Amino acid sequence: MAESPAGTVFPATWEYSPAPESLKVEVPGSTKLFIGGQWVDPHSRRRFPSINPATEASLSQIAEGDAHDVDAAVAAARRAFKPWSKLPASERAKYLYRIARRIQERARELAVLETMDGGKPIRESRDVDVPLAAQHFFHHAGWCDKLRYAVPGGNPRPLGVCAQVIPWNFPLLMAAWKLAPALACGNTVVLKPAETTSLTAIRLAEILQECELPPGVVNIVTGAGATGKALVEHAGVDKVAFTGSTEVGKLIAKACAARGTRLTLELGGKSPNIIFADAAIDQAIEGIVQGIWFNQGHVCCAGSRLFVEESVLAEVTRKLELRMASLRVGDPLDKNTDIGAINSKGQLATILGYIDAGQKEGCTVCQPGAQALPAKGFWCRPTFFTGVQPSHVVAREEIFGPVLAVMSFRTPEEAITRANNTPYGLAAGVWTDKGSKVFDVARRLQAGVVWCNTYNQFDATSPFGGFKESGFGREGGVHGLAGYLAE
């Protein structure tokens, strides 16, 4: 294919026909809390709207849990703990296997609901979020009766009641990846989904009921920050697991420090993606796209700082611009859509604020793509900045949107030093065809996950989590079990 300036390479005749997902998913007009196996109205009787960020239409009125509801949920989890933890491990496993199967069987419904509630492209919820959620339950189901092999020389025991607070970027997947290891280890849980994305967690609770999970083993209390605060500060909680911003993570760390509560944190990032001149450049371009524009950039491990070896900088930016022009932004329920809706109005304002700040600091903004954006909903075209200095705000702060900062380097030393020059340490990418360089750079990067000649890959067997201020503890694989076991 001959290259031509951005925006003209794919002429209008190449436009895809609409390919909307046809399944209609019923969404209840209002929701309840799931406590002790029962659906209950919130104590305050208050509800808040959950909207579809692609249409701004209200989907449902979500129950707002308060401290009373959290009390009830923690008490239910406490009551359920003894029988659940005493259940023969092989029986516990069967519940988790059932859940995994029901997620697989109801995958299409869950994917559509996830996309409606959160704005992510159906292609991603269908191919990534939901299959991985099922895999987390399936993988951890098998751990239930094998925990003594997971802890060298130990006598693993469950911790008790776990409080889990999850974000809005992968709602069902985060619920699965928090619940599955906690349950496999014999704990009971109170889960608080993010306020903008409660619907798949509620649907998951229905699945748990279908699977006859004993009442109180999992309790779901929907709400916003105040609900989460009441939960993580509750005296009846033995362990807190939080995924979200570093700012909130530090507040939770202080609250848990004061009480000595066990804690694992999976927080923010500003992950470097390093392209060496000897990389397979076309593959690296796909990796950059996967790294920063996957899920609209609402990814804690997004490769948001791109370091390109100076000799190929011009080639990489030219090809990147070309590739970006072909990304389709729009209806998340269309199977051809690459970039869906920004999750909320507030997040869109944050992202646009960063784009504005980048321009004010003198960076050059590049937003290829001529396709018209829908009139309603929250949208942001894939964006990258060039002319970025390490001190610029777009190179330092987590934007959590489809915005990339492009910088160059001359030597591997410089690339590694600058990549590590951040309080974060969640993930990193390295692109080179030279094997020894891959492993040397991977060894020296301070990051919990290093993707070499790939980016943004996830698996239930692969531990995920960060160094430094990106949090502590791991989720997934044998390492993730440690966060839910006493010795």
Added chain:
Amino acid sequence: MTDQRLPILKTWKLFMKGAYPRSESGRTLPLKDARGALVAHLSHATRKDFRDAVEAARAAFPAWSGATAYLRSQIVYRLAEMLEGRRADLAEAVRCTTGATKRAADDEVNASIDRTVSWAGWCDKYPMVLGSRNPVAGPYHNFSMPEPGGVCVCVHGVADAQPLLGFLSLVLPPFCAGNAVVAIANTRHPLGALLVAESAPTADIPAGALNVLTGDAHELAGWIAGHRDVDSVHAIAEPAIAGTLRLGSAENLKRVHVLPADEDFTDTDRWTNPRRLAPFVETKTIWHPSAT
């Protein structure tokens, strides 16, 4: 006159960057034996001494963590050899402040040296036990391996009955994992720790990889917790110090592992288990495509 020889009252110094400075403040603390008689003085480390020690540890971290695991293992074993040669000194050091019987002190020294030997062996083995090859559902080679987090501060905040064993049990797990260590010796029973510090250079421990300070744990706790270039803390402490360490550390999310004041370091199974070093390592997971 000959039976009236006046003993030499020395002031024990700090150990940092491979050297033995006094506190920059000139402050000292009195050290009393089990019966309350003055036997020596200790350097009373200040905030600046602590910060200097962290700087030395940070500078030594690349060399210590980057040394081959085989070499680190040999260096820690060499430390055990050095301690074996000073068994009598160590036993006397323990007895002096704890008032233990000779037999109890000898037992403690034996256990301490044996513990050092045991941990020497973990240097080149823990990555095998705590690492994994993960069978991901795709054409990728994926493995997880532990690596040292950086600078670890060990706080011996409780005057336990077996101070040498306690000190080494605090220091060895993070140190053998490849962390550079700043250790705060117990001020009531510091002599075993200070003899370890005296043995460190002769064991070829690189300058700065192990630093030993004496000082007031209450005073130091806030500075340790608040230090932005400390990656982890391993402590045995009373609740007040434990609280200060945990709370202040939330600010840069340093990894804090505080043992209860009644921790039993004589439990050999527990204290030679590689999981004792797990809080001081970070798991790095590496993905690489295995398809062409």
